[in-house]
Amino acid sequence: MNLESHYVDLHGLRKFYVSAGSGPAVILLHGFPDTHEIWRLQLPALVANGYRVIAPDMRGYGRTDAPASAGAYAIEFLCADILGLMDHLGLATASLVGHDWGGLVGWQLCMNAPQRFDRFAALSTGHPAAIAAAGVAQQMRFWYVLGFLMPVVAEHAIRANDWFFLRQMTRRPDQLASWRAALEPEGRLTAALNYYRANLKLGRPHNWRPVQVPVMGVWSDRDPALGEKQMLDSLHHCRKGFRYERLAGAGHWMQLSATDRLNALLLDFLRPS
Structure with missing residues (x-):
């Protein structure tokens, strides 16, 4: 596989x-605290099956610019980045695969610009309305978010004891090394936390629009942050069909812990009907 690296200037970013x-184009959107590298085991499978795959570093991550203002990470700007990238590439439409924050961006894109997306695979994160209505059990899973909202304090806590917080999130040395390389440069950890600080509205009741794009929701039963209910209930917010898949024995980063099963699901779902 010939993986090409690119930079593009999008409205100053x-x-x-x-x-x-x-x-057919497939865009892969990562979440916290990853970069495009989280898709390294999906890229070859998709390319081998005849897809054009685009995997950006999201705003503030990896080799993409990291604006200093917390407000620059509002979901409207995250979505504009992806639509701008599609315009730059001349893509009238594409399929989306989004994980974690990439999933939330994917839902928002499909709400706001359904004509641009053929299909959407949401990994881990359900429709924002389903997350907001998932109840106390889901809110308890989000305990860490309250800490993330405190500037300076959160950054210090995450870096403390040789990045102990990150070390508790994975047992894979390669994954930990990737996270540290992405977050250690000046301003990068703050940029990642600004996704939470700039988007508090996503966790509140809101008149979220339904999605007019075929959706597959994939949830892993060892995900500590996101419960099954928020993904199952996403069915009620999808008008063009919702397919639910449950990955037993897989953690939050299903790209790594259930690679073959996830790749098979993606290839089956993305195949034109």
């Missing part, structure tokens, strides 16, 4: 992305 393959 220098954005990095990798691409490979030819055929």
Whole structure:
């Protein structure tokens, strides 16, 4: 697989992305605290099956610029980055695969610009309305978010004891090394936390629109942060079909812990009907 690296200037933001393959376009959106590298085991499978795959570093991550203002990470700007990238690439439409924050961006994109997206695979994160209505059990899973909202304090706590917080999130040395490399440079950890600080409205009751795009929701039963209910209930917010898949024995980062099963699901879902 010939993986190409690119930079593009989007309304003053220098954005990095990798691409490979030819055929129908699939855009892969990562979450916290990853970069495009989280998709390294999905890229070859998609390319080998005839897809053109684009995996950006989201705003503030990896080799994409990190604006200093917390407000620059509001979901409206995150979505504008992806639509701008599509316009730059000349893509009238594409399929989306989003994980964690990338999933939330994907839901918002499909709400606001359904004509641009053929299909959407939401990994871990359900529709924002389903998350907001998932009840006390889901809110308890989000205990860490309250800490993330405190500037300076959160940054210090995450870096403390040789990044103990990150070390508790994975047992994979390669994953930990990737996170540290992405978050250690000046301003990068704050940029990642600004996703939470700039988007508090996503956790509140809101008149979220339904999605007019076919959706597959994939949830892993060892995800400590996101419960099954918020994904199952996303069915009620999808008008063009919702397919639910449950990955037993997989953790939050299903790209790594259930690679073959996830890849098979993606290939089956993305295949034109």
